[in-house]
Structures are given as structure tokens and as C-alpha cells.
Amino acid sequence: MRLKLKLSILLILSLILVAIYLFAGIPGNWEYILPRRFSRVLAIIVTGSVIAIATVVFQTITNNRILTPSVIGLDSLYVLLQTFLIFVFGSTSAFAVNPNLNFAISVGAMIVFAFLLYHLLFKKQKNVYFLLLVGIVFGTFFGSLSSFMQVLIDPNEFMIVQNRMFASFNNVNTDILWFSIILIIITIIYFWKYIKFLDVMSLGKEQAINLGVDYDEVVKRLLIVIAIWISVATALVGPILFLGLLVANVTYEFMKTYRHSYLLIASALVSIVALVGGQLVVDRIFSFETTLSVIINFIGGAYFLYLILKENKEW
Numbered sequence: 321m322r323l324k325l326k327l328s329i330l331l332i333l334s335l336i337l338v339a340i341y342l343f344a345g346i347p348g349n350w351e352y353i354l355p356r357r358f359s360r361v362l363a364i365i366v367t368g369s370v371i372a373i374a375t376v377v378f379q380t381i382t383n384n385r386i387l388t389p390s391v392i393g394l395d396s397l398y399v400l401l402q403t404f405l406i407f408v409f410g411s412t413s414a415f416a417v418n419p420n421l422n423f424a425i426s427v428g429a430m431i432v433f434a435f436l437l438y439h440l441l442f443k444k445q446k447n448v449y450f451l452l453l454v455g456i457v458f459g460t461f462f463g464s465l466s467s468f469m470q471v472l473i474d475p476n477e478f479m480i481v482q483n484r485m486f487a488s489f490n491n492v493n494t495d496i497l498w499f500s501i502i503l504i505i506i507t508i509i510y511f512w513k514y515i516k517f518l519d520v521m522s523l524g525k526e527q528a529i530n531l532g533v534d535y536d537e538v539v540k541r542l543l544i545v546i547a548i549w550i551s552v553a554t555a556l557v558g559p560i561l562f563l564g565l566l567v568a569n570v571t572y573e574f575m576k577t578y579r580h581s582y583l584l585i586a587s588a589l590v591s592i593v594a595l596v597g598g599q600l601v602v603d604r605i606f607s608f609e610t611t612l613s614v615i616i617n618f619i620g621g622a623y624f625l626y627l628i629l630k631e632n633k634e635w
Contacts, residue, residue: 326586364595371553372568381521399462486613519580558613562624563591566616
């Protein structure tokens with residue numbers, strides 16, 4: 321009952337914030353303003369939920385609360401792709417101007433990269449920590465290539481690249497949004513049968529194997545789902561580096577349970593509260609002079625340092 325009460329509180333708070341964002345301060349012309357706000361809120365709910373759930377699952381697999389799926393290098397790959405397309409083809413090419421084409425290329429490249437990475441490493445090593453190490457190396461490599469091209473690129477075109485380096489919910493393509501929702505629903509249906517393993521996997525690899533879990537196979541399947549979720553969310557709105565870390569750890573502290581049936585739902589609701597509340601701050605206080613990802617990354621980065629210092633004190 322205590323866990324259900326906490327979920328109810330998060331749900332009510334999420335609905336209140338969504339209602340405020342949708343309906344507050346509309347001077348008129350509801351036919352124009354309300355659909356635009358609705359598409360933003362829907363994008364927030366979709367991306368926030370999948371990033372939060374993906375991070376909780378990823379931290380369960382790695383048994384580490386300061387790691388996020390970003391360490392695999394997908395965010396860095398997205399920035400590299402956007403930089404490369406504008407560097408090679410220019411800002412007026414179809415790759416940069418057509419959002420549907422850009423979305424397809426970004427999602428496809430990130431998913432293919434993740435599939436190849438998982439297949440090659442799990443075929444030989446079957447070690448998730450080795451996977452993380454290789455992902456960090458690739459992420460650093462992608463970041464270096466992006467920086468190199470950004471130095472050489474035309475300053476006007478660099479401004480376009482810079483805008484895509486930070487997540488934004490202000491101009492969401494509804495066609496891409498609905499396609500993303502369909503793809504995410506399909507992956508959630510596939511993911512559903514693996515939820516029952518998460519509570520056991522949180523005990524560690526050896527304990528999970530002793531309790532009958534085909535650990536390597538389940539981890540590989542879950543990592544593929546995580547890669548699809550992060551790829552779709554990043555290609556839809558842009559990279560939000562510290563959102564998953566912040567939301568997942570707030571969820572752990574608030575729920576105080578190991579049961580993933582509650583943790584996954586709670587993390588999605590916490591993410592919605594954080595993003596919708598942050599978007600209200602961006603709209604009403606900063607008057608669109610900054611982006612939501614800047615605020616989330618600032619708070620998340622500070623919280624990341626706090627977690628590291630906390631871990632050092634415990635040791």
C-alpha cells in the first residue's frame with residue numbers, strides 16, 4: 321500500500337504539471353497553441369519515460385547507480401552524425417533539412433552500431449564491464465571526431481550543429497513522434513517478458529545464474545532494447561546526458577524498494593515531473609532563452625558529483 325500510495329502521488333503530480341503546461345496562460349487561438357503544446361508534452365512523456373526506464377534497467381544489469389546508457393557512446397555517435405552530415409553535405413542538404421530522413425539515418429546508425437558492438441563483444445567476452453569500457457572508448461573517439469569537424473566547419477553551419485547538440489522540445493515533428501511511439505510500444509511488448517528477471521538480476525550475476533536465469537542471454541536482449549529506446553529518444557529530441565542518472569537515483573531514494581514493477585513506473589513518472597516542470601521553468605521564467613537540457617544537465621552533473629563523493633565516503 322505504501323508503494324502504491326507513492327505511485328499515486330507521482331501520478332497526480334505529473335497530471336497536475338501536464339495540465340498546467342497545456343492550459344495555463346493561453347490568451348486565445350486555442351486551435352493553434354494547444355496542439356503545439358500537446359505535441360511537446362507527448363514528446364516529453366515518451367522520451368522521458370524511455371530514458372528513465374532504460375537507465376533503471378541498465379543500472380540493474382551493471383549493478384552500478386552512477387552509470388547510464390550514455391556510456392555506450394550513443395549520444396556521442398548522434399552528435400558525430402549531425403556534425404558529419406552538415407560538414408560533408410551542408411546545412412541545405414536533404415540530410416539536414418528533412419527531419420524524417422535525418423531521424424531515420426540517426427536511429428538506424430545508432431541501432432546498427434549497438435547491434436554490432438553487442439554481437440562482437442558478447443560473442444567473445446560475454447562481459448558487460450568490458451562492453452562499457454569499449455563503449456567509453458568509442459564515445460571518446462566519436463567526440464574527438466566531432467570536435468575536429470566542428471573546428472573546420474563554417475561558423476554559420478556550426479550554429480546549426482550546436483543547436484542539435486542539446487535536446488529541445490520546442491519544435492517536435494509530429495510524424496516522427498508518432499512513428500517513435502509505435503516503435504517504442506513494439507519494444508515494450510518485447511521487453512515485457514524480461515521484467516520478471518530484473519529483481520533477481522539486481523542481486524548480481526552469480527546469484528542470478530544460481531537462481532536459474534540465463535544471464536548472458538537476458539543481458540544481451542535487454543541491452544538491445546535499451547539501445548533502441550535511447551536511439552529513438554536521442555534522435556527525436558537530442559541528447560540529454562544526465563537525465564537518466566538524475567531520475568533513476570531520485571526514484572530509488574523515493575520508492576526505497578527493489579521491486580522493478582514499481583521502480584520502472586515510478587522512474588517514468590519522476591522523469592515526466594522533472595521534464596514538464598523544467599519546461600515550465602524554461603517557458604515562464606527564462607522565456608526560451610535557454611533549453612531544458614542545459615538545466616537538466618546542470619542539475620544532473622551536480623548530482624553526479626554528489627554521488628561520486630558519497631561513494632568515496634562509504635569506501
